[in-house]
Amino acid sequence: MKLPKTAHTALPWRIHEITRDFTVEDVWSFRTPGAGPDDFPAMLAAMRAGGALAKQPPLSRALFAVRWKLGALLGWDDPAEGVGTRVGSLRDRLPADIRDAPRGPDNANMPLKAVYELHTEATRELANKTVHTVMHLGWARGANGDHELRMAVLVKPNGWFGRLYMAAIAPFRYLVVYPALTRKWEAAWRDRSLR
Template identity: 50%
Template sequence: MRLPSTAHTTQPWLIHEIAADFRLEDVWALPTPGGPDGFATLVSVLQDGDFQQDAPKAARLLWRLRWKVGAAVGVDGNRDGLDTRVQSLRHRLPPELREAAATRPDEGRSPFTFLYELGNERAAEIANRTMHGVVHLGWVPNGEGGWRGQMAVLVKPNGRRGTAYMAAIKPFRHLIIYPAMMRSWERRWQHQWENGTKVPTLRHHDPPAIRP
């Protein structure tokens, strides 16, 4: 489910220093209940997932259409990405994290570039002609004695075109893409538990899968 901005801004995370000039677009509670040491499992589940395979047909089509349209109109051109149109946020990291990021392998199928992983938080970034964005993952207490994942999306639109683009895709993200992603992650999280990890099964008071 969507959360208020304070669910992200009140956490003592490094991302607040690294992306202070970015706008907080969304904060989501992830349907991934666990204990205090569950962050590594969260990262593994999300990295191993394949949204284009797991999502409902409508979400898959919309996701693919986004990248095809982006390629056709030049939104995702090589000259519009990180360290070309905009400087990567890696340059703002402390030296030790910057060095770790430089030796990090590619994120596989993900279009995002790894930024850092520190304690119970992880960040990756992306840039194109319309915006510079960050996806931030955290592991937080759920207020009921357990823990869960949390995702925040931060953006810096590229002028009026970027602002208009973000406004245009917002309904699709909230009604189709994000709910489908949450359901996919919930299924993968449950699968981890069923296969003998320390991840507990969902309880009635844990965050449910988000529905449109």
């Protein structure tokens, strides 16, 4: 479910310390019935076990395939445009007390790379010719009293082209990508004990 940006900005996440120059683009919540305050690691494990892009619905996979083809054709995803080249990694901004925290595993099939993983939040980043983007996953008490997964997408567009790109992909995010993620991640929570 889409949430107001304040559902992310009002909570005391550590991500705020290192993303002051980013804009909160989207905030979504994912239902995790029966979840308690210590279940964030279990949710992350369920999501990882639930699969990568290859296990997404066909329409989502098709959209990502088109995006990666366009990126290759137009040079959007050239390594020179990525984290550590065009932009520094957010890991370079981490406060000393979380600098040595585990990052979480990286996967060659996942373009977002781990920055840090704590008991109630995890952060991944990606940069290309269009944007430097951050996916923040946090664990927060939901309206029904259970804890829930929250995802915030923060962006720093690369000039006018990045802003145009974000506007162009907005309908696809809202109509296809986020609803598919919602179904997938909520199912991962429900099915976690079956794996």
